Amino acid sequence: MSNLVESIRSRYLETLEKIAVAARSVGRDPESVRLVVVTKAQPVEVVRAVIEAGAPILGENYPEESVKKIQYLGQFSAVEWHMIGHVQSRKAQLVAVNFNFLHSLDGLKLAGRLDRFCAEAGRVLPTLLEFNVGGEDSKSGWSAWDEAQWPALLEEIAAVIALPNLQIRGLMTMPPLGQTAEFSRPFFQKLKRLQAYLSSQFPNTDFSELSMGTSSDYEVAVQEGATLVRVGTAIVGPRQYKTEV
Numbered sequence: 001m002s003n004l005v006e007s008i009r010s011r012y013l014e015t016l017e018k019i020a021v022a023a024r025s026v027g028r029d030p031e032s033v034r035l036v037v038v039t040k041a042q043p044v045e046v047v048r049a050v051i052e053a054g055a056p057i058l059g060e061n062y063p064e065e066s067v068k069k070i071q072y073l074g075q076f077s078a079v080e081w082h083m084i085g086h087v088q089s090r091k092a093q094l095v096a097v098n099f100n101f102l103h104s105l106d107g108l109k110l111a112g113r114l115d116r117f118c119a120e121a122g123r124v125l126p127t128l129l130e131f132n133v134g135g136e137d138s139k140s141g142w143s144a145w146d147e148a149q150w151p152a153l154l155e156e157i158a159a160v161i162a163l164p165n166l167q168i169r170g171l172m173t174m175p176p177l178g179q180t181a182e183f184s185r186p187f188f189q190k191l192k193r194l195q196a197y198l199s200s201q202f203p204n205t206d207f208s209e210l211s212m213g214t215s216s217d218y219e220v221a222v223q224e225g226a227t228l229v230r231v232g233t234a235i236v237g238p239r240q241y242k243t244e245v
């Protein structure tokens with residue numbers, strides 16, 4: 001194993017161990033949490049090392065960058081590619097065709113486009129609905145800060161659920177940046193309450209996945225019910241370039 005693979009592997013295993021400890025601390029089965037290693041803005045050699053280190057799920061943000069990596073590393077067909085960042089309308093086709101899972105669906109119009117491209121490609125895309133539970137203008141997602149306004153979300157969510165080529169699987173959030181992991185806890189709790197609310201409103205839809213927690217707060221997220229955590233820098237180190245468009 002190269003040094004790079006070895007160092008990524010030891011941080012990956014350490015993260016899995018911390019997830020397990022956090023899960024057991026609240027009586028959860030560690031197996032109920034999946035770790036997405038976020039490789040956005042990392043060069044392809046690093047992504048390859050993450051795969052060689054044994055990570056089965058990779059998270060990416062920028063469709064064009066990701067598709068190059070997916071094509072280049074295509075021989076690793078066992079790896080799942082998850083889109084975790086905001087998807088611009090004109091990138092919907094790239095996402096519909098290339099990814100195994102979408103964490104960040106944030107609007108009905110985008111949902112309609114993804115559904116159409118999935119239909120053309122003959123695939124069904126497992127998808128999470130992203131909610132902005134912190135109330136910041138800069139964040140993507142359906143606005144869900146004010147619980148009294150949750151009923152106003154239902155019409156659009158129902159329309160998304162009705163799309164045949166998106167398979168709704170749960171909820172995702174990115175809380176406001178805080179100084180400590182504990183700062184994120186109430187936002188994770190709010191997403192969990194929203195999960196219960198949507199499950200009661202749409203009993204035939206699967207909302208079981210909760211994607212929440214990053215390098216700075218994934219243990220708190222696991223304690224609050226995360227089934228997917230998205231950890232980048234704690235495993236692969238600082239991002240090496242910026243490709244946001």
Ligand SMILES: *Cc1c(COP(=O)(O)O)cnc(C)c1O
Binds near residue numbers: 213
């Ligand atoms: C970049 C990113 C992450 C990973 O953040 P780290 O601090 O590197 O762990 C997780 N989720 C989303 C949506 C991101 O954009």
